[in-house]
Amino acid sequence: MSLFKQDLNRAVTISSYPCRRAMRLSPKLAANLLALSCWLVLTCLAVAQDLPPGKRLPSVTMSPPRTITVTRGKPGTVDLHFRIDGGFHINSNTPTTEFLIPTTLKLTAPTDIVVGKVIYPPGEQMSFPFAPDEKLSVYTGVLVLGVLVRPLVTVVPGKYAFHGQLKYQACDKAACYPPRQLPVDFLINVAKGSAARKRNPGQSPHVHR
Amino acid sequence: MKRDPVIIIVVALVVSAMLAVGVYKSRRSPDQTKTSGAGMKGQSAPDFALQALDGKTVHLSDFRGKAVLLNFWATWCQPCKIEMPWFADLQNHYASEGLQVVGIAMDDASPQEIGKFAKDLGVNYVVLIGKEEVGDSYGGVPFLPTTFYIGRDGTVVDKVFGLKGRGEIESAIKKALSQGQAVQAQK
Structure with missing residues (x-):
């Protein structure tokens, strides 16, 4: 019991x-x-x-990101988690028509850390009451974006902050809301990593093999 | 871990009460804030001067004596795309009775892109390039589509949020056409 x-x-x-x-x-x-x-x-x-359109404003929020450790000189992926309010959807990064505004993440990186491509998940193909015969590529619920980063070998180990904005345009089942930008901030920890093996080590009579 | 039913019940009741208050407030507040439809009803529709796709300046007052369906839309608004062909059809049907449909594009797209978008949907009515201040003068347009029905006497008969059925749109048009008819007849 x-x-x-x-x-x-x-x-x-x-x-x-x-x-x-x-x-x-x-x-x-x-x-x-x-x-x-x-x-x-x-x-x-x-x-x-199930509030009627316009009674609630759409909300996309970012979950506090986990600080990942990336070895300098090597690539790493930072996963950013966003939450889209129930009852709303936002266009995917590849919407189905040219006039729809795609969801995009723009980041500025600290010096000597290269930001690679942002990995967007494929959108869900959904139809809505306003256009039951048309499928739209959208995100709903939880959205996870991957950001590829690669600190150069010259970077001093430590924590580095990234800043940016997630641009999205949300709709519900009967109305659409103007494009908005959500501030995005996260840290990565750059580690020195294991000492690189030198192909041609300095010759010294004191070097023991 | 022991769970006390009384505590669970009290917590559930408090959460329910908070949710109920939140829902009640969110249902009420749009009617009392600047996103209100009721707030504009019966008031004189603010005049504006906006540029049409052909570059001409159009005022709302240019349509005095006509019933005006004023539709705020954007190219990125999928629900707007559904009603625009209906508006074109209704414009044809009720033009002789004095209806003028006016679309205001609240868009960052160029006039050429807006024109192409409207043409593809068969739009046969006046399309103007919107400005934020015009939306503000109508109580704010925080989402699209938003449609105002303005009677022949220039008063706002109705304001509608979001996509509605064609039948509802047609009823509102008839209401706008009948508003101020007596004034017209007297003139």
Whole structure:
């Protein structure tokens, strides 16, 4: 029997505070109240998701990125996680028509760290009530972008900050919102790495092999 | 770990209450802020001067005596693409009764691109290059499409957010055409 059932099977008594001594719920009442509470939460969430257009503004947020360590002279990939609010979609990096605004990430890198290409996932092919016969390439929910970075061998080991902006244009099922830009900031840790093997080491009578 | 049902219930009720208040506020606030439709209803539609695709300056007051369907749109707005052919069709149908559809492109695209986009959709009505201040004078246009129905007397009959069905659009047009008809007749 689970702990939770054990809790329900005993009469619910909270005796640590004198004012709560009178609070005694039968297991059946507690179960009913619990079910009612869950239903209330789920109903409110469903209603919040289904607000008519324009009643909620779209929101794309970035999860705090994990600082990755990249060995200098070697490439590494930073994964950036974004969350698109429920009920909204944004165009993918390769939208289906020329007039749609693609999602793009623009970054400025510290000196001596090369930013390679940004890896965009393929968009979901979705149709919407406003155009049921047309498939659009969009992102919904969680979006993960990969950024390739490569510190030059001359970079001093340490933490380096990257700054940029995610440009996106969001729509819901009946309206579209002007393009917006989300600030993007993350750090990478550049490590010295293992000493490189020299092909032609300095000749010295003191070098022992 | 012991879980106390009373605490779970209280937490669930508090979360429900917070969500309910949030939903209630978000449903109410657009009607009371600058994104309001109700706020403009019955008011005189602000005049503007905007450039048409052919370079001519067009004022709203140029259409005095006509019912005007004023549609804010953009080339990047997919739902806008759905209603534009309907507007073209309705413009044909109700032109003789005094309807003028005016599209305002809230776009960064060039007039040539906007013109091409509109032509591809069969647009036969006036298309103007929008300015932020014109949107602001209409209470703000934070999303597209947004459509105002203006009666013959120049008052805003209705403001509609987002894509609506063709039937709803046609009903609003009829309402705008009937608004101020008495004034016209007296003249």
